[in-house]
Each structure stands twice: as C-alpha cells, then as structure tokens.
Amino acid sequence: MSSTDHAHHEGESYFDGPPGVLSKVWQWMSTVDHKKIGVMYLVAVLFMFFLGGVSALAVRYELLDPVRTVETMNEAGEMIQYTTGERLAGLTNIMGAKNANEVYNRIFTLHGAIMVFMFIIPSIPASLGNFFLPIMLGAKDVAFPRLNLLSWYIYVIGCLFGVFSILLGGVDTGWTFYTPYSTTTDADHWRVVLMILAAFILGFSSILTGMNFVVTVHKLRAPGMGWFDMPLFIWGVYATAIIQVLATPVVGITLLLLVFERVMHIGIFDPSMGGDPVLYQHFFWFYSHPVVYVMILPGMGIVSELLAVHSRKHIFGYRAIAFSSLGIAAVSFLVWGHHIFTAMGELAAVLFSGLTFLVAIPTAIKVFNWIATLYKGSIAINTPMLYGLIFLFTFSIGGLTGLPLATLATDLHLHDTYYVVAHFHYTMMGGTVMAFMGGLHHWWPKMFGKMYSEKGAMTGTVLVFIGFNLTFFTQFFLGTQGMPRRYANYVDEFQTLHMISTYGSWILLLGFLVHLGTFIVSLIAGDKAPPNPWGGLTLEWETESPPIEHNFHHEPIVTHGPYDFDKVVPPHWDPKDYPLPENPSSH
C-alpha cells in the first residue's frame, strides 16, 4: 500500500492504477513517452498476432483432411455427388468468395499479410525496442518522441486499412502481391488496393521508427557508453533500423507503382503492354528480403541478452556478435535474387546462390558465440532462459534448412513446397517469435512492475515448443515428398502428416492461451517486481520497475560493460532474488 502511495505521490509512474476514465485514455493516446508508446505498440502488435494466428489456425483446419468428392446413390436410387473436407466452405458466402478454394486462398493471404506487415516487422523493434532502447542507452526518451507517437498512429491506420480490406472480403493474391495476379484479381473491387495501401502506409511507420532509433543510438548514449559498451540488443535493433530506413522506401515505390498498375494500367508490370512482372518481383524482394532480417535481428539481440543474463556469464565474443549483426544487415541487400532463381539467367542465379550462402557465416558466428556463452555458466532454468534455448534449437534448424534452398540444384526440387514453409516458419516463428516471447518474459517485470507465475509461463513455453515442432517439423517431410505450398487440397498419402501438423497448431494455440492467462493473472494479482529480478547489468535494471517518467532519477554514468557479471555487483542486488557468482568483485 505504501509503495502505491509513493508512486502516486511522485506522479511519475506511468502505470499507476487501472485506466477507465476518458482522461486516462487521452493521456495514453497523446503521450510522447517512449515507454507508453512501446506498450501501445505491444498491445496493437499482439492483437494483430491474434488475428494472424486465427487465420493460421483456419488454414491448418482446412488442411486437416483432403477434399474428396464422393459419388453415391441416394434413397431414390439417383447418383449424387457430395464433397467432404472443405472445412472452410461455410465462409464462402460470408466472404463473398466463389468457392471454398477461394476462401482458403484469401485466408492464407491474410495470414501472410497480417503476420509479415502488421505483426512480425514491428513486433520486437516497435514494442520492446521502443520501451528499452532509450533506457538501455541511459537516455530519457528516443530522439524524436512526437515522431514516435506519429509512427504508432500511422501503424494503426495501416492496420485499419488491412482490417477494412478483410471485412470487405479479403484478398487472395498471396502476401507478396505478385503481378499480374494482384493487378487483375477482383478487378471490380477496392479491397486489393486497400491491402496494398495498408502495406504502403505501414512502411512509413517502419521508416520513421527506424530513423528514430538510428539517431537515438548515435546521439543519446549516456556518458561513458561507447559503441562497444552498448548491450547487444541495441546492436540488433540498430542494425534493424538501418535496414528499415534503407529498404522500406523501395517497397514504397513498388507498391505505389502496383496501385497505379491496378487502377490505371500503367503497364510497367504488365507483359501484354511490354512491362515486366519479374521486375515487380525484383523490386518487391529487394525490400522483402532485407526485411526478413528486420524480423530476426532484434530477436538475435534479445537472445544475446537472455543467454548472458540468465547464465550469469559475460557474453562470449561481444564484438563478433555486434559486427555480425551489421554484417547480416549488409549482406541482406545482396541476396534478394534467391526468391526468383527460376526467373533469371544461370549466371545471376549462381551469383545469388553464392551470396546467399554468405548469410550463413555471420549467423553461425552468433550461434557459436551464444553456445560458448552458456559454457560453464550458472544457468537458471526459467522462462526467458528456456525461450533462449528454444531459440537456439529451432533457429538453428531454420537456418540450416535454408542451405538446401540456397543450393540451386536442391532448390529446384524444394522451392514452392512445404519445405520452404517449414524453413521460414522455423526462422520467423522459431526464431523471432520465440525470442519475442523470451524477451517479453524477461522484461515483463520491468515493463509492468509485476512478476508473472513461473509455473504458468513454463507450462505455456513447453506447450508452445511441442506445438510448434509438431506443426512445422512435419512440413519438412511434406515438402520433400512434394506437397506444394498454397494448395487447399492434397493427395491422400499426405494426410497423416497434415493431421499431425494441424493438431500441433492446436497445441500451439493452447500454449499461447496459457501465456495470455499468465500475463493477465500477473497484471491483476502478480507480486510487485523488484527493480532487478534477474541480476542484469544493463541500465534498465538500475531504475524502478516500472521505470519512472524520464527513466532515471539522475543521468546514469556507465562505468562497466553490460555483461561484466564476474566483476560487478548488480544494481539493487537482493540475495532473495538471485545468487551472485563467486567473488563478484575479486577480479
């Protein structure tokens, strides 16, 4: 009670009591505090994750069994036909689709478009990045707080365009909007344009966030914090921000040209007018390949934090990890061609194949360094650490299964199959989402000032891990056996694997629901979080949980590295929370 009074007295805690009055809403909607904006992003992003997740479940539900048309005789002795396995057929009229297959096409497009543009690109940088980047740098706020709020509004407007398009029936172009399909399908309707504009608008939000972060890292580091004193999460977000700034404008002009192509038939992507649909693919992937590193780099940053803090070890190879982030960002701009191997000449394909293999080098450097960090660490098995370990496992599978796709000969067999689907879900979900969940648990006490139930969270984590692997590991087999992606139907031989995959998606759902429950219980009835529950050495652990309005009472001066667990006693150390490593100050 006294602590609550204290927070009220200072009037600085940003999360002091349940909202409900309109003034409270306005206070949030007009805030320029990066922490509140981070929380607003978190809520919005998780909501889009929910929408994308529902469409993913619908896709898996349709694929539970193959579509069979059966001819039989009714009581009157007439031959009749009926169809089984079209599990989404009930949505045909609601979505205004021609048939069940079109419903399926729309739903997987929604899944892709929502998850890529509205969830995974902004997920870590805009929510956790917004909240922690300034604090970890020892700054009071991001460089441009009002621009930060603006980018949240732009994000929400972009999402509204997308949701509006869904309510009008959705689009079935695939999330990549490949021409000529995206320029000709549903020609009499605006919803495809709405969805393209949604992606265009979201690009602005992404650019503004990226600019903000780059400038913040350059200009607002606390005294004493050199470039190589920054936590690795910052390096990850920094590399991400550079890609956001440099790649997003290209997709901006691409989508703009696409809208004009669709509305006015300007012909640039239309072969019948001399245009080139492959040019669209080059433009699109020039953005969308770098952007997969927008998705994964912040996740890699989070994992660097999780593994170091929860094993109480100095991160192994700090500079190698930092530079490999920049290396990945640099190489990311040179590999877009591997999405269109079959649409270019042999020489270009060989070059792009070779460049694609380069990505494996900085990525492997990171993985080896993380494993070396764990070696001889005092590993605490808690939810963040568990997610860190899951990341190592699933992301390594995702990364290694990318190599056969980069190899031209094997890619001919594997491309456009479920193997590709499994591969990128192992990197995107097994990588980014696992890191995001780990980061969310790691920083939850700091963000909301409440501890969560470790038991509940661990249960959720185990369910997510099992569900994820059941859902997607089976798809490697499906793909190598020839199951093409984006098909609503399949031959009977694939049914067992598809069924396992669908059941896995239900376990995955259960896991995320457990997490949601744990978080809600924590917000309502969680124990008050100490300032430094894990014994971290980065600056966010030096301030209260949740942090005060301008983050610190006094501007922090950085005197030790972010991972010097063997040299420094962590701030706000409480022996009840965590044990110290032996002789912390004897070195």
Next chain:
Amino acid sequence: MQTTLDADTTPAPAHIANHPTHWRNRPFAAHFRTRDDDFDASKFGMWLFLTTEVLLFAGIFCAYAVFRMMYPEAWSNGSHHLDWRFGAGNTVVLLVSSWTAASAVRCAQLNKQKWLKINLIITLICAALFLFIKFKFEYSVKLGDGKAPGTFFSYAFAESPYEILWWSLYYMGTGLHALHVVIGGCLLGWVLYRSWKYQAYGPTEYLMVENSALYWHIVDLIWIFLFPLLYLIH
C-alpha cells in the same frame, strides 16, 4: 567562418521579442543534454529521411533503366515528344530556388529577418512557377494530345507500342517529383509563416529553416537527374 554578410543586431519589437515562439525564447527538447545535441540529432534524422527519398526515386530510375534497355526506340521517340526548353527552364527555376533556400538559412543564422522572408518568398514563387510551367505547358498540352498514362493513353501517332510505358514512367517520375515540390513548398511556407508572425528563427534556432531547405535541395537534386534522363538523352 568569413562572410560578406554581417549579422543583424536590430532588436525585435517587444511584443514579438517576448513571444514564446520568438527564436530567443525557444527551448530545446528536454531529453537532450545540450541545444547542439538536439540540433545535430534533428539534422541527422533529416539526412536519413533524405536517404529514403533518394531510394524512393531509385525505383523509378531503375524501372527507367530497365525499359530503356528493353525498348530503346520507344524511349527515343518518347523523349523527342518532350520540349527540352521547358525542362531547362524549370531546371533554372529550381536552381535559383535552391540558392535562395540556402540563403534563407544563412539569413536565419545571421538574424537578417527581412532577407530571410524575402528569400523564402522567392523560393516559394519559384516553386509555384515550376508547377505552373509543368502543368500549363507540359502536362495539360500532352494530356490534350492523348499522351496520358495507362488506360488514358489515346495518342494516335505513337510509333512504338511501348511508348505507353515511357509515358507511364514520365508521369510517375515527374508526378511524384511534383508532389515533393508541393510538400517542400508547404514546409517552406510554414517556415515563412512562423518567421513572419513570430520571428521564430534566428542564430540559435534555425533548425526548421535548415531542414526545410535540405528537403528543398533534394527535390532540386532529383529534378537534376530527371531532366537529362527524360528530356536530353534520346
């Protein structure tokens, strides 16, 4: 730095000098340590934004290069339809405006409030002149001939079926550029309004003038590339 211009030390009238928007009274953002940090950060942000503008137009230039390689005769025919004199005239207009925009920054640094406003006004007149030439002598004449983008193309004397692509890219490139001229004009108009009403910019507070001028220079620079590509080379 040595300069032929001398700083203006004339005090502002009291009702302006005491206004919170007057340049002497403007605080810097509280989360920065110093005013210089705030200034540097904002300028750095602007440069990053300008990078994104260049990359935005890079898509147009890239498409231009691809189709020029595929259909050289259509590109040659297309550029023969453009009158280089209008393009050159507009280039001069923009170059002059860039010079006055740069001068406006210098005037703000030296507290030359009158010349700050004059330079901004000349810049805005140039912006309007550019758009006038563009729409009056180029767009409307060409649209009247049927040399329009996409479905609206109805020019009967096209020698190559691919000329329609040329016109599409012409309108996309110059149209997007004209949109940037309008945005830049709005920014500079805002600066003019605030310096007129409050003397909001001066030696310690000229960030908005400088950033708007930087934006104006990038608009100019993009035109410098559009002009020869579209008008001069055949």
